[in-house]
Structures are given as C-alpha cells and as structure tokens.
Amino acid sequence: MALTTTPLGRKVAFDMTEQTVLSNVPDVNVRAGPTTLYGLDLDNTTTSSSANWIKLFDDTGDGLAAAVVGNTARPDIIIPVVAVGAVGATPILGRLQAMWPEGLPFTNGLCWLASKAAGNDFAAAPDDDFRVQAVTAEAA
C-alpha cells in the first residue's frame, strides 16, 4: 500500500494523488486540508471475484478510523466498480472513471477507503489490489 501525490505540471493547476492498495482502513486528509475533487480513476482489474466500492468522506480525518470501525462514519460519495468478468462489467473491465467538471469541494478534507459491500458496510476490505488515482486542485 502506497499513498503518493504528484504535481501534474507547472502549467496545470491540478495534482494527482494515488493509493495503489485501498483498504477498509481510511486514508485521512490526503491533501492535508480542504481541496476540490475533479476526477477519479478506479482500477479493480486485479480483482476477479468481487465488486469493490470506494467511499469518500469530507472529513478532517480526526476520529474517522474509529468511526469506521464503529460503523458510525457516513460517506459523502460511494461508487461501485465491478470485478473483471462480472455481468455488466465495463468495456474496460474493472476500470471506472468519475469526473466532476465543476469540481466537488471537500471543505474539511478528503478521506477515502474501500470495501466489498455497498452503503456504509465497511467490514470487508477488497481481496486484491484496488487502486485509485484522484485529480484534485493544486495544493495552495
């Protein structure tokens, strides 16, 4: 599991933050403060058996891990990505992009996790590598 943020270029006012192995333990405040989300690239291609859900929180991250364990955390965004070969799988199997052209503000901070179930069920982590690349506004 590795979390990194890469500036996309001096003339592009965006950064790209990547988590190569999402788990059901949240990455908290990945931009170290408020940010605006423009896009996600979700890669579930190494998982052959199950869909995974990414869950995004507008949260400073303080206490979020405990709230996840206690199942009191509530995501702002929940997006499913089907497994490779699943019925109705996307043309690029196991890949999904989501874009907010106007930007989606996270006024407290951007946190995320992934699990194998819909809604606020955080109990089971993905079986295999489930990667996210997020394009956000450039750090101030």
Place this chain on the structure above:
Amino acid sequence: MGGVTIPLADQFASRLHEAKTLTATPLNDIFSEFDATVKVKTVDIDATANTGEDVFVKFYDDVAPTVGTTLAHMVLKGKAGVVTPCVLPGGGVTFPTNVAVSIACVQEKGGKEGTTAPSGVVDVKIFAEGTTV
C-alpha cells in the same frame, strides 16, 4: 414530484431520466425497459433552488428499496445552491444484481440511514445506457 424517462435514440439504447423535485420517496426502477444491463453514465444534480444544505442522491440496485434501510449501491453529493454534474465516462456504473436503478434524495450522507427530504427543490437528470434480454 415526478419523473419522466425520454428515449433518446433506440439504436443507441440510451435514456435520459429527469427526476423533478426528487425527495426521500424513491422513484423505482426508472430504467425498467433495460432488463439485461443498465449503466449510469452521467448524473446532473440541480440544487440551485436548494440553498439550505448539501444533498445526497442515493442509487439503489433494487426495484423497490426502502429508503433508510436498503444499502445504497451508489451515492453522489449535490452541493447546495449549485448544479453538480458528475460524468462516468467509458463504461459507466453498472447495477448488476437486480438490473434496476431506483433513486431518492435526502439530506443525510451516504450509506443506509436518512429519510429527510431536501428543504428545497432538487432536480436530477440521469443518462444511462442499457440492453434488454
């Protein structure tokens, strides 16, 4: 409150659903003509007239969900007082279990709980593609 699904072009098997004044009362199986696959590709949450709070549009892979009890398959946030478009290019989001898309809009964040309708008017447009058996 009400919704209408508009055939865009049968050869593309695409539909645009306009949910006028979406509330916590679900609109069920809005793409019912798609019974083999359904893929949501664009969602436009118009909360221009809802300035009091952010809203959360919940999508259920269920023909008749119980809002507040059924786990949402997908949740998208709409910012108060503005239009929040979300594009899901490429494959879109599939609803594989029941091949059904039911929707509701509430004030509470995503997951399961939450039955409080927005304080103002929220209109939602959903573009989807699908196939039939």
